[in-house]
Amino acid sequence: MSRVIDDEALALVALLRHTEARKSWRAVVTEVREAGALEVLHRQNPQTLLDSDPVALLLKAARQDLHAWSDLARVLTLFDDDFPPQLLEVHDVPPLLFARGHLAARGEAELGACIVGSRKASPEAVRIAREVANSLVSMGVAVVSGLAEGIDTAAHQAALAAGGRTVAVIGTGIDQVYPAANRQLQQRIEREGLVLSQFWPGSGPTKASFPMRNATMSAYGMCTLIVAAGEHSGARIQARQAVAHGRPLILTRDVASTTEWGRDLAGSAYDVQVVSDADGAVEAIRAVLKRPRQLDELLADLVQ
Incomplete structure (x- = not known):
C-alpha cells in the first residue's frame, strides 16, 4: 500500500475502535467516504495545548492492532485495491474485512x-441446494453461503466435492468457528476457497452479527437463492437485504407459499423470481449472469 492508503487504513481502524460505542459503523463509513478517515479522526480528536497528540496515540494503537491481526488473516479496508468492489455498491458496506483463503482478482467482483x-x-431442500451448487461449479460460478448448518453446509460441501470455488461469509471473528461441527469444513474452505468476516478477531456469535453477515453476503453475490426457510428464519433477512441492495432474489415455491414474507416479496414489484426446482433455480441464476453482457451489448449499440 502507498503511504496515503496506509494512513487512511490506520485512521479507519482507529475510528472503528474509538467510536463504535457511540456511533454505528455505517455512520463512520459515510463520514470517511465523504471526507477521508484521517480527516474525520482529527475532527473528532482535536489536540489542545496541554494534551499530547490524541490522533497519534490512536494511530499507534491501530498499527498495533493491524500488526497483531496480520498473523491471523489478511485485513482489508474499504480503501484497499483488493477490497471486493461489489461491496462498495451498497449502503451498508462493511468498513473492513478479515480474509483467509484466496481473494478474487484485484479490482474484480467475484x-x-x-x-x-x-x-x-x-x-429435498438439501438435495436442491447440492444440485444448484454443482451446476454453479460447472458454470464457473462461486458458491457463496454462510457456513451455517443445513442448506449452507450442503451448498459449501457440494461445491468443494465438485472441485469448485466456494466463499463463506461468517458471523463471528475470523479466528472463531460456528457451529463447532463445521470446523473441518471451515478449514477446508480457508485452504481451497475463501472465508470472510467483518467482525473483530475473537468475536463470538451474537444476535446482531448474523443479520450483519447476511447483508454482506447479499452484497457479495450477484444474486441470492433461498432454498428453504421458515417464517422467522435468518434467511428472510438476507432476502430483504438482497431487495434493498438491488440484487436479484430467487425463492423456491415452498418459501414463496409457506411464509408471509416470501409471499409478500414474490408478489412485489422487486426483482424476485419464484422457481419450482433445482433446474428452475439454475436457469434463473444463468439469466442473472447474462445481464451484464446484455447491458454491454446495448451500450455498444447505442454508441455505434
Whole structure:
C-alpha cells in the first residue's frame, strides 16, 4: 500500500475502535467516504495545548492492532485495491474485512451466487441446494453461503466435492468457528476457497452479527437463492437485504407459499423470481449472469 492508503487504513481502524460505542459503523463509513478517515479522526480528536497528540496515540494503537491481526488473516479496508468492489455498491458496506483463503482478482467482483436457507432443512431442500451448487461449479460460478448448518453446509460441501470455488461469509471473528461441527469444513474452505468476516478477531456469535453477515453476503453475490426457510428464519433477512441492495432474489415455491414474507416479496414489484426446482433455480441464476453482457451489448449499440 502507498503511504496515503496506509494512513487512511490506520485512521479507519482507529475510528472503528474509538467510536463504535457511540456511533454505528455505517455512520463512520459515510463520514470517511465523504471526507477521508484521517480527516474525520482529527475532527473528532482535536489536540489542545496541554494534551499530547490524541490522533497519534490512536494511530499507534491501530498499527498495533493491524500488526497483531496480520498473523491471523489478511485485513482489508474499504480503501484497499483488493477490497471486493461489489461491496462498495451498497449502503451498508462493511468498513473492513478479515480474509483467509484466496481473494478474487484485484479490482474484480467475484462471479458468485448465494445459496442460503434453513438450518433444519428437509432432505429435498438439501438435495436442491447440492444440485444448484454443482451446476454453479460447472458454470464457473462461486458458491457463496454462510457456513451455517443445513442448506449452507450442503451448498459449501457440494461445491468443494465438485472441485469448485466456494466463499463463506461468517458471523463471528475470523479466528472463531460456528457451529463447532463445521470446523473441518471451515478449514477446508480457508485452504481451497475463501472465508470472510467483518467482525473483530475473537468475536463470538451474537444476535446482531448474523443479520450483519447476511447483508454482506447479499452484497457479495450477484444474486441470492433461498432454498428453504421458515417464517422467522435468518434467511428472510438476507432476502430483504438482497431487495434493498438491488440484487436479484430467487425463492423456491415452498418459501414463496409457506411464509408471509416470501409471499409478500414474490408478489412485489422487486426483482424476485419464484422457481419450482433445482433446474428452475439454475436457469434463473444463468439469466442473472447474462445481464451484464446484455447491458454491454446495448451500450455498444447505442454508441455505434
